Amino acid sequence: MTQSISTKTILKALGTASLFGACLASAQAEDSVTIYGRVVAGVDVQSNVHQANGATGTQVRAASNQWGTSMIGFKGKEDLGGGLNSFFLLESGFGATKGATNGPELFNRRSYVGLNGSAGSVKVGKNLFIDNDIWFLDPTGQQWIGTANLVHGRNWGGANNIIEYQTPTWGGFNATFQTSLGEKAGSTTKGRKDGVSLVYQNQGLELRAIYDLVRDANGKYGSIKTNSDGTTTAGNIYDSSKELILGGTYTIDKLKMYLGYENLKAPDVAPGSTNKVNHYWVGANYEVSPALTLIGSVFHVNANNNGGSANLFMAGLNYNLSKRTLLYVGAGTVRNSGNGTFSLEADEAGAPLAGQSQTGGYFGISHSF
Numbered sequence: 001m002t003q004s005i006s007t008k009t010i011l012k013a014l015g016t017a018s019l020f021g022a023c024l025a026s027a028q029a030e031d032s033v034t035i036y037g038r039v040v041a042g043v044d045v046q047s048n049v050h051q052a053n054g055a056t057g058t059q060v061r062a063a064s065n066q067w068g069t070s071m072i073g074f075k076g077k078e079d080l081g082g083g084l085n086s087f088f089l090l091e092s093g094f095g096a097t098k099g100a101t102n103g104p105e106l107f108n109r110r111s112y113v114g115l116n117g118s119a120g121s122v123k124v125g126k127n128l129f130i131d132n133d134i135w136f137l138d139p140t141g142q143q144w145i146g147t148a149n150l151v152h153g154r155n156w157g158g159a160n161n162i163i164e165y166q167t168p169t170w171g172g173f174n175a176t177f178q179t180s181l182g183e184k185a186g187s188t189t190k191g192r193k194d195g196v197s198l199v200y201q202n203q204g205l206e207l208r209a210i211y212d213l214v215r216d217a218n219g220k221y222g223s224i225k226t227n228s229d230g231t232t233t234a235g236n237i238y239d240s241s242k243e244l245i246l247g248g249t250y251t252i253d254k255l256k257m258y259l260g261y262e263n264l265k266a267p268d269v270a271p272g273s274t275n276k277v278n279h280y281w282v283g284a285n286y287e288v289s290p291a292l293t294l295i296g297s298v299f300h301v302n303a304n305n306n307g308g309s310a311n312l313f314m315a316g317l318n319y320n321l322s323k324r325t326l327l328y329v330g331a332g333t334v335r336n337s338g339n340g341t342f343s344l345e346a347d348e349a350g351a352p353l354a355g356q357s358q359t360g361g362y363f364g365i366s367h368s369f
Contacts, residue, residue: 033076035369040070041096042328042364046344048352056353063362064095066144066345067328069102071109077116084117109158120167129159130178130195131212137247139258139283139297144345144362145314145332147260150279150301152238153346154264155245157214159193172201182215189219204251209244216240222266222275237266237274237303254287258297274307283314291320295330301342308340308354324368331361 044063048056064070073091080086091110093102102108105126112125132142134155140146148156159180166176175198182191195212217225221242222235247260262279269275283297299312316330334344335357343351344358352358 031076031078033074035072035074037072038068038070038366038368039096040065040067040364040366042066042362044345044360044362046350046358046360048356048358049350050353056356059350062097063364064097065093065102066330066362067364067366068141068143069093069109070096073110080115082117084115086113086115088113103158112162112164114164118168120165123162123164123166125162126158126160127162127164127178129157129180129193129212129214130164130176130197131155131157131210131243131245133176133197133199133208133210134245134247134260134262136199136206137208137245137249137258137260139281139285140295140314140316140330143314143316143330144347145312145316145330146297146346147262147279147281147299148346149334149344150299150310150312150342151262151264151277152342152348154214154238154241154243155262156346174199182219187219189215191215191217192219205248206250207248209246211245212243214240214243216268218268220268222269222273224270234273235266235269237264237269237277237307241266256285258283258285272305274303274305277301277303277307293318301340303340306339308336308338308342310334310336310340310342312342312344326366326368327363328366329361329363333357333359 042063044066045058045060047058049059050056071091071093073089075089077085077087089110089112090107092107093109094100095102110127112123112127114121114123134147135142138147142148161181161183162178164176164178167174175196178195180193182189184190193212193214195210198209200207215221216223216235221240222237224235225233227233242265244263250257260281264277266275279301281297281299286294288294295316297314302309312332312334314330314332316328319327321327332344334342336342336352336355339354341351341354344360
């Protein structure tokens with residue numbers, strides 16, 4: 001016996017199938033793995049680059065990570081129900097011009113796993129150190145002419161063996177706490193890093209405070225290190241120290257203004273060595289159009305005990321050809337005084353002789369995926 005199927009029954013079946021498909025798509029979106037990254041390359045020029053023979057000269061080279069690090073990463077999450085989800089992130093930085101990774105590790109930037117819920121999030125593994133939150137206060141977006149230069153990269157490191165907790169946001173305020181375990185037998189301080197980052201956001205205003213402790217192999221700040229062969233190496237404020245970063249941004253229509261201050265202290269360095277550094281900057285980004293952004297910033301540093309001082313000036317622009325492809329230009333000059341050997345770019349290999357200035361810049365293309 002043949003049974004006829006009504007139009008109402010067909011529509012109901014189609015509706016059920018559509019709902020099931022939507023739920024399946026939603027589940028796939030919530031429990032997913034994403035591959036992402038970007039490739040950055042261009043050309044770079046710097047004057048007064050110190051050479052091995054003691055002379056200086058202008059250097060023209062391929063620009064790899066000057067605008068931002070080339071990287072490839074994998075991230076994913078799983079909905080555990082009840083507002084709780086698990087997540088992971090694996091990320092490796094590399095230089096596009098040579099195809100070499102930024103470090104020997106497979107995932108040299110980040111490799112962590114964690115949980116996120118109504119009480120906040122917890123991460124365990126490897127991450128950028130907490131002072132990398134200075135990115136939000138840097139008018140250049142931490143380009144190679146930016147906040148890292150005048151502190152010899154002190155605010156631009158990674159952290160292994162981390163345990164990190166971030167609070168939920170309450171009334172525009174949230175906090176992140178991070179510890180990087182030193183893993184030294186018999187000591188909880190040797191080689192350990194700790195830090196806290198506080199954020200307050202209200203409409204166009206954003207305020208940040210970061211405080212961290214980077215201890216040396218002795219569990220101190222800049223103390224003398226005894227090497228395996230019995231020789232010693234003097235401690236350095238830029239390698240291990242106490243760091244305080246304060247600053248904020250304010251956005252008015254298409255203009256975003258930046259103001260920042262950084263202080264380093266290393267009480268355990270050898271007498272007469274630099275044990276205090278003060279670093280200041282101001283800057284702005286202006287969106288001329290949805291595609292074009294202009295960048296301008298001024299930085300100043302003063303290191304005590306003949307550590308030198310310097311002024312750094314930077315101007316640049318970002319031009320978006322599309323949502324994923326960007327052209328960039330950055331140029332600047334650093335004016336060293338006294339014993340200052342601060343370089344125009346974050347690449348320490350390109351530093352000038354003490355008291356010399358540098359001028360230069362870079363341009364290139366970035367493609368994100």
